[in-house]
Amino acid sequence: MLRLVVLVSGSGTNFADLLQRTRAGRVPAEIIAVGADRECGGLETARAAGIPTFVEPFAAPREEWSMRIADRIGAFEPDLVVLSGFMRLLSPAAVARFEPAILNTHPAHLPEFPGAHGVRDALAAGVAETGASVIVVDSGVDTGPILAQQRVPVLPGDTQDALHDRIKAVERDLLADVITKIADGAIDLADHGLEHRLDRPDSQRTQQ
Template identity: 50%
Template sequence: MLSLVVLISGGGSNLRALLEATSESAFPARVVAVGADNEAEGLGHAEAWSIPSFTVVPSTFESREAWGEELLEQILRWSPDLVVCAGFMRILPPNVVRALSPRLINTHPALLPAFPGAHAVRDALAAGVDTTGVTVHVIDEGVDTGPVIVQRAVPVHPGDTEHELHERIKTVERELLVAAVRDIAEQTVDLEELAAR
């Protein structure tokens, strides 16, 4: 049984999808703790499922590195097999990435390497592409540069607003994240091998 710590920053829709999936007895993973970088609305999902949570707020630390050290300490307390950044909107400091990667994954609302960074949906619309999508990838020390685990395309419709497109992407993102976690748990995806390529 794969144990997960999930990190969030907002409403936690990806977290909720994972909690729903892991509530099924046949699903090969369990969420053991949820972490956040603020008093995120999504922490309510952890409470609803009686999952322990922790919050490590960057502004309360002298440096990004000090924040990272405390975040890492909180994560390691749960000895997770996998750490999932599910809408976690902070770039992790190198010391955190080095300690956890490649068992550290993220979802991104684009088909990487296209449109990395925090504004992927807006950037895709600005570029006028007719297809974007979702990537689940290993986090490395770059920004959205880690090995790709799985991707799925999402069409861009004429006249799409950023919100409309993002909502369609989020639906796919939830499905893809759950599938990726299952594949990692069932060892049909080998993160060590991916990272070594």
């Protein structure tokens, strides 16, 4: 069973869904801690579930803040780090500390519409469909190896919120499936050309 640390910034609805799936035994993982860059609904959900939490408020320079939050993550010795609506970019050095065992979901069919406004940008572009992706986080902005993705149609009259809600439902399924496949060995993160591992000398990661 994989040990997960999840990072959130907002309401944490995707995190709450993952928590429900792990506790129901549908995803072979345990969320051992939830961290954030601010107080938010996701932290409240974690605390109500008895999960340890931490907050590392953002402060410049980003590189120093990133290493502080990396230290907070590392203290829990996770097998996998999941960014779930986490709205801050980590520095390349912080990412490298966990890469490739650090995942993010994105509300677009990458490489289309990267960045913080993927849903808004898809609507503005007038496309007939967008999507959802699960990627390995790297030092770029939504440029890491794609582990799973699925198309989502843009419906006539769609608002940003309505489209985003449908994308979130797909993101949740994709993330759960990816984590399950990592735990089962069906996805080997090393196959994606990434050589870093969690700096946890006693780590016995299931997929290796």
